[in-house]
Amino acid sequence: MKYFNFKPGVMNALDMHKLFNLAKKNIFSLPAINCIDTNSVNSVLFASKKKRTISIIQFSFSSAIFFGGFFYKKNSIKSAIYGSILAANYINDAAKYYNVPVILHTDHCNKENLPWIDGLLDHYNHIGKSLFTSHMIDLSNCSLVENIDICSVYLKKFSKFNINLEIELGCTGGEEDGLDNTNINHDKLYTSPIDVFYAYNKLIKINKFFTIAASFGNIHGVYNKNNIKMRPLILYKSQKFIKEKLNINNNKLLNFVFHGGSGTKESIIKESINYGIVKVNLDTDIQWHYWEGVLKYYLNNKYFLLSQIGNPEGKNKPNKKFYDPRSWLFFSKKNVIDYLFYIFNILNCNNLY
Numbered sequence: 001m002k003y004f005n006f007k008p009g010v011m012n013a014l015d016m017h018k019l020f021n022l023a024k025k026n027i028f029s030l031p032a033i034n035c036i037d038t039n040s041v042n043s044v045l046f047a048s049k050k051k052r053t054i055s056i057i058q059f060s061f062s063s064a065i066f067f068g069g070f071f072y073k074k075n076s077i078k079s080a081i082y083g084s085i086l087a088a089n090y091i092n093d094a095a096k097y098y099n100v101p102v103i104l105h106t107d108h109c110n111k112e113n114l115p116w117i118d119g120l121l122d123h124y125n126h127i128g129k130s131l132f133t134s135h136m137i138d139l140s141n142c143s144l145v146e147n148i149d150i151c152s153v154y155l156k157k158f159s160k161f162n163i164n165l166e167i168e169l170g171c172t173g174g175e176e177d178g179l180d181n182t183n184i185n186h187d188k189l190y191t192s193p194i195d196v197f198y199a200y201n202k203l204i205k206i207n208k209f210f211t212i213a214a215s216f217g218n219i220h221g222v223y224n225k226n227n228i229k230m231r232p233l234i235l236y237k238s239q240k241f242i243k244e245k246l247n248i249n250n251n252k253l254l255n256f257v258f259h260g261g262s263g264t265k266e267s268i269i270k271e272s273i274n275y276g277i278v279k280v281n282l283d284t285d286i287q288w289h290y291w292e293g294v295l296k297y298y299l300n301n302k303y304f305l306l307s308q309i310g311n312p313e314g315k316n317k318p319n320k321k322f323y324d325p326r327s328w329l330f331f332s333k334k335n336v337i338d339y340l341f342y343i344f345n346i347l348n349c350n351n352l353y
């Protein structure tokens with residue numbers, strides 16, 4: 001199915017919201033893939049082009065630093081700003097060469113790291129445009145009032161550059177990027193519709209370019225999730241609550257984001273798409289497939305990878321073509337791409353253009 005004609009390159013928030021409206025209408029969702037380097041970015045661009053989908057490429061604070069090749073601790077805010085700019089410049093060009101539209105986003109930014117986003121905004125002011133489609137500000141550890149007060153300030157700043165704001169309500173459990181919520185009170189893992197309405201009401205007065213990561217039992221990472229129940233119905237209840245409060249005829253007014261998508265049952269993902277999940281975050285499963293490609297390559301070629309010279313075919317035979325990083329990175333990327341094809345099917349997002 002062909003839905004639209006977006007230009008290749010990084011989309012702005014206006015186009016992104018048009019796409020989200022199409023997603024809600026036609027029951028699909030977009031994959032948000034945490035990237036760390038050009039290999040992961042290229043895998044996403046290649047897979048997206050092949051299946052004619054639009055992916056969301058996102059960087060966490062530490063992944064932005066990693067992309068730039070900087071040391072984590074040293075001037076970490078500055079390194080995150082530079083790393084994000086380097087990554088964004090690469091992707092803005094690469095998406096055009098691959099001839100694919102793409103959404104570019106920064107993942108969880110907590111209160112302490114807000115100077116990261118401030119630095120990016122300074123850069124946009126300097127160059128006269130934004131390099132990203134969207135930024136997330138995660139103040140789920142603050143009170144609801146403080147969370148939305150600070151987010152309102154940023155949404156106003158973002159409007160100058162047509163940038164979307166992703167907020168978090170409730171709390172995603174588990175651990176990701178040094179953010180540890182593994183011992184959190186389970187009540188916080190479920191957002192109340194009243195809180196969602198409060199946030200919506202405040203933010204919509206500024207503009208409509210925001211998305212909401214409302215927690216419904218989601219956990220970052222992949223482990224035994226049996227002791228915590230995912231309740232996508234919370235999303236449905238929030239949509240219904242807002243519909244009744246505003247007295248409108250729209251069952252899916254809100255754009256919800258699914259954090260901790262890795263390791264989630266297909267049925268839960270599909271159910272949540274019905275309730276307005278337009279973005280599904282995938283980090284841990286991408287990490288695994290990136291690694292698993294190398295693992296399989298190693299296990300298949302082990303005796304050609306233990307020394308530079310000498311293998312089962314002869315003690316003086318060179319192993320150069322086996323340990324050439326392009327050999328094993330190829331299988332790493334291929335494994336990620338195959339996994340993305342599988343995810344695109346679940347999210348029903350193939351053949352969008």
Ligand SMILES: [Zn+2]
Nearest residue numbers: 172259260281
């Ligand atoms: Zn997350």
